[in-house]
Amino acid sequence: MTHPVAIRFSETDLEGLAKAEGRIVVLLGEGGAMGPAARRLDRLMKGALARFAASPAFAAMKPADAVDLAWPAGLAAEAVQVVRLDRKSDALVARKAGGAIGRALSKAATLVLAENHPRAAEISFGLALRSYEFTPHKTGEQKPAGPVTMMVAKPESVAAEAKPMAALAEGVFFTRDLVNEPANVLTTYDFAARLAAMHELGLEVEILEEEELTKLGMGALLGVGQGSESPSKVVVMQWKGGKKGEAPLAIVGKGVVFDTGGISIKPAAGMEEMTMDMGGAGVVAGVMRTLALRKARANVVGLVGLVENMPDGRAQRPGDVVKSMKGDTIEVINTDAEGRLVLADVLWYAQERFRPRGMINLATLTGAIIIALGHENTGVFSNNDAFCDDFLKAAKAEGEGAWRMPMGDAYDAKLKSRIADMMNVGGRDGGAITAAQFLQRFVKPDVPWCHLDIAGTALLKSDTALAPKGATGWGVMALNRLIRDRYEG
The missing domain is CATH 3.40.220.10 (Leucine Aminopeptidase, subunit E, domain 1)
Structure with a gap:
């Protein structure tokens, strides 16, 4: 690169x-x-x-x-x-x-x-x-x-002060590289291989293949990728820089390496930008790289679900019902609302295996958040005021725009299905919020959680003060700051 x-x-x-x-x-x-x-x-x-x-x-x-x-x-x-x-x-x-x-x-x-x-x-x-x-x-x-x-x-003295910033910059660059890559290069194989190579930095990296994901019951995630020649994968990256046995912070990323929309296919215009639909997973990777390079004194686990959403004779159809790892059933109304299906299973796996002290997921999840906030701010949704406030403070300190969005039972009710436990969409109105409500159904009540919808901030058509046009790396600096301020002694 x-x-x-x-x-x-x-x-x-x-x-x-x-x-x-x-x-x-x-x-x-x-x-x-x-x-x-x-x-x-x-x-x-x-x-x-x-x-x-x-x-x-x-x-x-x-x-x-x-x-x-x-x-x-x-x-x-x-x-x-x-x-x-x-x-x-x-x-x-x-x-x-x-x-x-x-x-x-x-x-x-x-x-x-x-x-x-x-x-x-x-x-x-x-x-x-x-x-x-x-x-x-x-x-x-x-x-x-x-x-x-x-x-x-x-x-x-200046060089010593700049050293941790250099580690942070490398994490941002790693994210930008991943998000900028075309999908014929950054396949699920290639993405997983790039993450596996970070074991050289001290990360513990595991790649869960489709056979294991099937045994775990990740039907929601596997349904998304079943129309692609590229196999679905989950990559787990652990950084153990904190106290031994202390529960980690979990950061979870959507890694759809290309999103055609599936059978609910997207319009051709602009589809080439769907190479960036793995932006959430890219940010997770960049954060984990930064933590390893600067030897962060915290326990953090990064998990990414890597899939490709393609239309194929085997592809998931609108109207299909899939079963999540949690055990809940989901009626797939729109196959282009696939990121939440991927995250649902990875979020549940993260909680079941790691019992995290807090959990943050990132995803280029909805066009609706761009309508709401444009390209200046990431949409932030949370079940915990204190946890959310800490993230917002970290984002502000790093100059990364973030704005908290509402949640509530009335939005959640829009996900009710006639034939399953829930639908994967709740209509056009409040689309970013109903997507967050869907994810919250896979978050245990006692786990502080934030959902970051980065659809408007992951990749821009114009340059900014700190990035050329293209991938921004938004979120690496804010999450690194949160970890430094909240979890490192």
């Missing part, structure tokens, strides 16, 4: 600024405040930097905005990028500033004058996230970004 640019930290070299080639990035604070390196740069540029800082153009810049000053006189550099960033800026603004730098990288070297900025590590994190590209299927000549050096007052 294409990995972002490596960042090196070094001490500030005032004398080398005139000879530095490529791009130079300078941070200017409120009122054009400059550090020693920026002042040296300004002298080399014969005051051009100070004149820009005093101009209306700089005054109009918002925190983390960036402007290029091309071919500056007095320098060997091809451009000086001015980024507005006050010393009192918070971590999220500093990351966005780094993202502005990452967006503008070229094949030339880049020198970032972070000096003694207190958010230098966060700047480097944002830069790394935004420099990500997914290019393994492009055959033309690739032009990777040139090397990046951040000049800081205390390079060893």
